[in-house]
Amino acid sequence: MERxxxxxxLAGESGEGVISSGDILTQAAARGxxxxxxxxxxxxxxxxxxxxxxxxxxxxxxxxxGRHVDLLVCFNQEAWDLHHDALADDGVILYDSIAVExxxxxxxxxxxxxxxxxxxxxxxxxxxxxxxxxxxVSGVINFDTTPIQELVLRRYAHKTGVADxxxxxxxxxxxxxxxxxxxxxxxxxxxxQEDRVLMSGNQxxxxxxxxxxLDYFGGYPITPASDILEWLSAKLPATGGITIQCEDEIASLxxxxxxxxxxxxxxxxxxxxxxSLMSELLGYAGTAEIPCVIIDAxxxxxxxxxxxxxxxxxxxxxxYGGHGEAPRVVIAPTSVEDCFWATVDAFNYAEKxxxxxxxxxxxxxxxxxxxxxxxxxxxxxRVERKTRKDAAGEYRRYELTADSVSPMGIxxxxxxxxxxxxxxxxxxxxxxYTPANHVAMQTKRWAKLAPLSNGDARHAHxxxxxxxIAIIGFGSTFGPVQEAVLKAQAEGLSVGAFYPRVLGPLPxxxxxxxxxxxxTVLVPEVNFTGQLARLLKAECDFPLExxxxxxxxxxxxxxxxxxxxxxxx
Amino acid sequence: xxxxxxxKRKPNDFKSDLKPIxxxxxxxxxxxxxxxxxxxxxxxxPARTVIVSGIGCxxxxxxxxxxxxxxxxxGRALPVAMGVKLANPxxxxxxxxxxxxxxxxxxxxxxxxxxxxxxxxxxxxxxxxYGLTKGQVSPTSLTEQKAPSTPWGNLETPLNTLAFAIxxxxxxxxRGASFNTKALTxxxxxxxxxxxxxxxxxxSPCVMFNNTQDEWKELVTDVAPDHDIADKVGxxxxxxxxxxxxxxxYKELRPTLDEKYRHLVERTPDSxxxxxxxAFSARKGVAIGKPLA
Numbered sequence: 043m044e045r046x047x048x049x050x051x052l053a054g055e056s057g058e059g060v061i062s063s064g065d066i067l068t069q070a071a072a073r074g075x076x077x078x079x080x081x082x083x084x085x086x087x088x089x090x091x092x093x094x095x096x097x098x099x100x101x102x103x104x105x106x107x108g109r110h111v112d113l114l115v116c117f118n119q120e121a122w123d124l125h126h127d128a129l130a131d132d133g134v135i136l137y138d139s140i141a142v143e144x145x146x147x148x149x150x151x152x153x154x155x156x157x158x159x160x161x162x163x164x165x166x167x168x169x170x171x172x173x174x175x176x177x178x179v180s181g182v183i184n185f186d187t188t189p190i191q192e193l194v195l196r197r198y199a200h201k202t203g204v205a206d207x208x209x210x211x212x213x214x215x216x217x218x219x220x221x222x223x224x225x226x227x228x229x230x231x232x233x234x235q236e237d238r239v240l241m242s243g244n245q246x247x248x249x250x251x252x253x254x255x256l257d258y259f260g261g262y263p264i265t266p267a268s269d270i271l272e273w274l275s276a277k278l279p280a281t282g283g284i285t286i287q288c289e290d291e292i293a294s295l296x297x298x299x300x301x302x303x304x305x306x307x308x309x310x311x312x313x314x315x316x317x318s319l320m321s322e323l324l325g326y327a328g329t330a331e332i333p334c335v336i337i338d339a340x341x342x343x344x345x346x347x348x349x350x351x352x353x354x355x356x357x358x359x360x361x362y363g364g365h366g367e368a369p370r371v372v373i374a375p376t377s378v379e380d381c382f383w384a385t386v387d388a389f390n391y392a393e394k395x396x397x398x399x400x401x402x403x404x405x406x407x408x409x410x411x412x413x414x415x416x417x418x419x420x421x422x423x424r425v426e427r428k429t430r431k432d433a434a435g436e437y438r439r440y441e442l443t444a445d446s447v448s449p450m451g452i453x454x455x456x457x458x459x460x461x462x463x464x465x466x467x468x469x470x471x472x473x474x475y476t477p478a479n480h481v482a483m484q485t486k487r488w489a490k491l492a493p494l495s496n497g498d499a500r501h502a503h504x505x506x507x508x509x510x511i512a513i514i515g516f517g518s519t520f521g522p523v524q525e526a527v528l529k530a531q532a533e534g535l536s537v538g539a540f541y542p543r544v545l546g547p548l549p550x551x552x553x554x555x556x557x558x559x560x561x562t563v564l565v566p567e568v569n570f571t572g573q574l575a576r577l578l579k580a581e582c583d584f585p586l587e588x589x590x591x592x593x594x595x596x597x598x599x600x601x602x603x604x605x606x607x608x609x610x611x
Numbered sequence: 612x613x614x615x616x617x618x619k620r621k622p623n624d625f626k627s628d629l630k631p632i633x634x635x636x637x638x639x640x641x642x643x644x645x646x647x648x649x650x651x652x653x654x655x656x657p658a659r660t661v662i663v664s665g666i667g668c669x670x671x672x673x674x675x676x677x678x679x680x681x682x683x684x685x686g687r688a689l690p691v692a693m694g695v696k697l698a699n700p701x702x703x704x705x706x707x708x709x710x711x712x713x714x715x716x717x718x719x720x721x722x723x724x725x726x727x728x729x730x731x732x733x734x735x736x737x738x739x740x741y742g743l744t745k746g747q748v749s750p751t752s753l754t755e756q757k758a759p760s761t762p763w764g765n766l767e768t769p770l771n772t773l774a775f776a777i778x779x780x781x782x783x784x785x786r787g788a789s790f791n792t793k794a795l796t797x798x799x800x801x802x803x804x805x806x807x808x809x810x811x812x813x814x815s816p817c818v819m820f821n822n823t824q825d826e827w828k829e830l831v832t833d834v835a836p837d838h839d840i841a842d843k844v845g846x847x848x849x850x851x852x853x854x855x856x857x858x859x860x861y862k863e864l865r866p867t868l869d870e871k872y873r874h875l876v877e878r879t880p881d882s883x884x885x886x887x888x889x890a891f892s893a894r895k896g897v898a899i900g901k902p903l904a
Binding site for chain 1: 690693694892
């Protein structure tokens with residue numbers, strides 16, 4: 043029987059073709075009309091160390107990377123040792139004929155592939171090992187290799203010999219596990235008319251920033267956010283914008299604030315350690331009311347932590363980090379596709395409310411490749427900040443207005459001069475320390491965000507609207523939750539998930555309404571202390587079960603499904 | 612900066628409605644007066660000028676000027692100023708602050724602003740002390756100086772900011788003094804006219820915690836008339852010599868970072884979000900083994 047989706051895991055030593063094999067499969071699957079989602083683990087070191095690349099491809103939409111591996115490809119012995127536990131009950135093993143030994147009890151579903159040997163015979167070096175592996179995989183899942191060959195010809199358009207060798211290696215690989223050919227066949231993709239794109243969360247964010255009108259990006263390299271800086275460095279000049287690599291994260295956000303003060307739409311991207319360094323400036327931007335966007339691709343913490351693993355442990359820091367109480371908006375995209383739209387929202391919130399906006403992704407979401415619906419850019423709205431020309435009468439930068447948002451003078455505008463300052467100030471912007479003024483200004487700075495908790499923010503939802511089993515989470519866990527909820531709902535359970543995309547300010551009324559009928563509220567999150575669960579306990583009316591885990595790995599749909607089953611018992 | 616039609620602005624036209632909060636006799640008054648005069652001499656447009664500062668007594672300066680201003684965080688004037696200038700290169704951008712702000716907490720930014728050569732002028736009011744926090748030593752305080760945090764005398768060696776500036780690649784390095792406003796005005800004018808990063812160390816005594824005015828007046832000398840400001844090694848020698856040499860030590864013209872970015876943007880073929888998305892099309896496919904798009 044053909045399968046709707048298959049999970050393929052490639053594993054071996056970093057640098058021996060695992061990553062390129064995964065890339066080829068992913069791109070070929072996308073080109074062949076399949077949905078794909080990838081999941082990678084890799085060592086923090088540049089060379090060596092075990093790495094893993096998982097590709098899930100589906101004839102229909104898929105929501106998570108999958109727990110059970112249908113096809114495990116072992117480039118070395120360690121790969122077998124580390125990954126055989128993840129095999130599905132009928133999972134097939136393809137392994138390098140020289141480097142790997144497989145225990146006898148797996149023999150019936152394990153096949154040696156002469157990766158090294160065939161690559162050398164055909165191409166004269168082991169470089170085409172990846173193509174042998176990809177060919178073997180294609181055979182077992184009955185994947186037409188035409189898209190792979192097209193990609194090879196495109197890549198090596200001017201090197202006919204290399205292209206021929208790669209295609210020969212591909213075909214040789216497909217013949218290797220001949221008796222298993224088609225044994226784990228994937229269904230043909232459901233024919234689709236709409237345009238799809240293949241990208242990572244980081245790339246979707248960078249594109250969303252361009253769509254939102256990004257003018258200035260200042261960044262500092264940090265895993266797993268660096269490729270936002272790199273991609274924008276290459277692409278932003280084509281839109282008239284500027285990208286600069288700064289001397290540290292403090293300078294990055296400081297320059298972003300300067301650029302925004304001068305009227306630019308400006309952003310930076312970082313991970314936890316960088317966000318820590320930016321904390322003082324977050325408070326400044328909140329107090330001086332300067333729009334800016336900060337992307338935090340979270341990674342395993344604390345301190346240097348697990349730079350190449352995933353975690354959702356910066357929520358508290360994003361919401362509260364910094365001294366005093368300065369307003370900011372925190373938005374957590376729920377998928378690669380949403381990375382694009384959440385970034386557009388982030389820029390618009392920043393401009394509309396004149397606040398720093400933090401986009402919380404994580405290593406898993408930031409780096410995974412996913413086939414998504416091409417964002418319809420005609421639906422992108424760009425909000426512009428209220429400026430001097432929107433103000434009547436004598437100009438006061440921090441005027442107390444009906445919506446608490448004040449007109450922001452932009453250098454170059456006559457009569458808009460003011461001094462932005464982190465010192466408490468009066469409506470004009472002059473330093474002012476009276477009790478009444480401080481109360482008025484703190485109230486103003488927080489009150490302006492009220493629309494965001496009362497309908498101005500869009501949230502994500504799946505399943506029943508008033509479920510008996512309710513799930514509340516944030517960010518990247520939405521995919522596996524979606525998968526589990528749809529499955530459990532199809533089996534007749536009353537289950538649903540509500541994901542506040544904007545976590546600060548928290549949509550408390552919507553959350554309370556969603557959980558009103560729930561016998562159980564599950565709160566899955568990838569951190570140690572259950573940060574979202576604690577926030578919900580403090581702010582909302584319902585009891586909940588925290589399901590926090592901090593193993594550095596994303597949830598799978600199966601993980602969540604099991605929790606729903608337990609709750610249903 | 613100047614336009615033919617409008618009458619030239621006078622120094623007083625650059626005063627804001629805020630009165631400086633500095634102690635009577637503070638050197639910063641002289642620096643502020645020099646800045647007003649330099650602005651008038653250059654006839655800068657207050658609506659197109661931004662003064663950026665950090666935290667400290669001297670960093671309150673933007674409030675006393677009728678231009679745009681950004682009073683940022685302790686040590687962060689330079690990266691904020693860079694962002695302002697890169698976002699809108701048409702603006703005139705001046706960064707100001709004290710020696711603690713610029714060379715203790717903010718020292719990590721200084722060499723990068725200098726080597727990048729962003730077209731901003733950085734005016735440091737150097738009093739060799741922390742005034743706002745009541746008299747602790749700063750990175751430019753003398754060895755053995757007694758202060759609340761160095762009751763037995765300063766054990767450290769002061770930072771030579773002029774040598775630091777030259778070594779970092781600043782294209783304009785000068786020293787002035789608050790008690791010589793005429794010369795300081797002229798230095799500010801030249802620094803602002805210099806295309807690129809310009810640094811002025813403005814001696815500005817603190818009357819409350821380090822009243823060195825009489826002493827410094829004795830110590831200052833002018834740069835020798837035959838000093839070659841294009842000679843980097845000579846400028847370095849002069850910076851290391853000790854004492855207080857007033858005037859321009861070094862000047863070098865290099866393309867500015869803002870100019871380079873303008874050229875980069877000009878020579879990059881235009882693109883837009885739809886073209887960028889095309890490169891990610893799943894159907895079209897992408898190059899194997901290379902970053903997508």
